[in-house]
Amino acid sequence: MVTTTLRKFVYPCWKPSIENEGENSSTRGGDPDGRVDGLWWYKDSGHHVNGEFSMAVIQANSVLEDQCQLESGPLSLVDTGPQGTFVGVYDGHAGPEAARFINDRLFENLKKFTSEDQGMSADVISKAYLATEEEFLSLVRKQWLIKPHIASVGSCCLVGIICNGMLYIANAGDSRAVLGREEGDLKEVKAIQLSSEHNANLESVREELRSLHPDDPQVVVLKHKVWRVKGIIQVSRSIGDAYLKRAEFNREPLLPKFRTPGTFEKPILLAEPSVLVHRLLPSDQFLIFASDGLWEHLSNQEAIDIVNSCPHHVLEKKKSTIEKLVNDLTSHFQEKGKERKESIPRNLWRKITGYC
Secondary structure, eight states: OOOOTTEEEEEEEEOOOOOTTTTTTOOSSSSSOOEEETTEEEEEEEEEETEEEEEEEEEOOOOOOOEEEEEEEESSSSSSSSSEEEEEEEEEESSSSSHHHHHHHHHHHHHHHHHHSSSSHHHHHHHHHHHHHOOOOOOOOHHHTOGGGGGGOEEEEEOOOEEEOOEEEEESSSOOEEEEEEETTTTEEEEEEEEOOOOOSSHHHHHHHHHHHOTTSSSEEEETTTTETTTTTTTTEEEEEETTGGGGGGSSSOOOOOSSSSSSSOOSSSSOOOEEEEETTTEEEEEEOOOOOHTOOOOOHHHHHHHTSSSSSGGGGHEEEEEEHHHHHHHHHHTTTOGGGGGSEEEEEEEEEOOO
């Protein structure tokens, strides 16, 4: 990723879509063909513009609201534009429509704004998020009378972009990107969180909401020991969730459990992401991109330690590497007494950088 003498691997592991699986599990950054083994779909090896990758899909639940995406190659619409790798983790809620929409439109919007601005930047990424948001809200408006539930559908949106030796991390919601970096004489791999989270359980997020809505004492409510925006949702930023962004959807025929008392003049939830720009270093070893389901059970360092312990020197054993990773995580949950079907991580991406 830093120089051409480095070998890179990307290990994504996510739950497949039950409906239209082929359509919603595309990997346009490489050959989409893979193998099926029980609940596994996996691809031993492929190539992206920054090197090589391996992929696997693990079916954990019968209902899927999430999407993952890997794009590789041009990051703009012009031939002279930048090349790179795009990773997206879209953790949907209340339905799959928003995550699927993001999977279809966010990268296309990114390429559009990269072309217009003649390069990648934090501003380009923010524009792509906001354009995707407006497109989805327009879809909600069109379908409102025949499908009012779509106004309650939303998705967290975590993105990583590798371009010209730079790593861009953008987040709206409570998914997380964590970097594993070698430090010290012993070259221990330490966890460094790169993404900012937008969850009402964080005091800083509650303070932000109260400052944006000083006249609304109920903008954040402690409900069953969990802080929620308007007593409904934990995240303060997302794509979708039209009922908390446009007052026109805060009414019938939307289900009562999604409607809030009174009205509001400005959006309660935001779609603008927090963006971090990081110049990649030779000591940067790998990244984990995951939805909140993983971080509910593991600390940043615990996740880094598990990933770092997986063998990665034999390309032919990619599937066994991913399988060991998931088994290690499941064993960790069992030790904590929290073994549940839904405990299997929803989205887990791994990039290992090493010398050829």
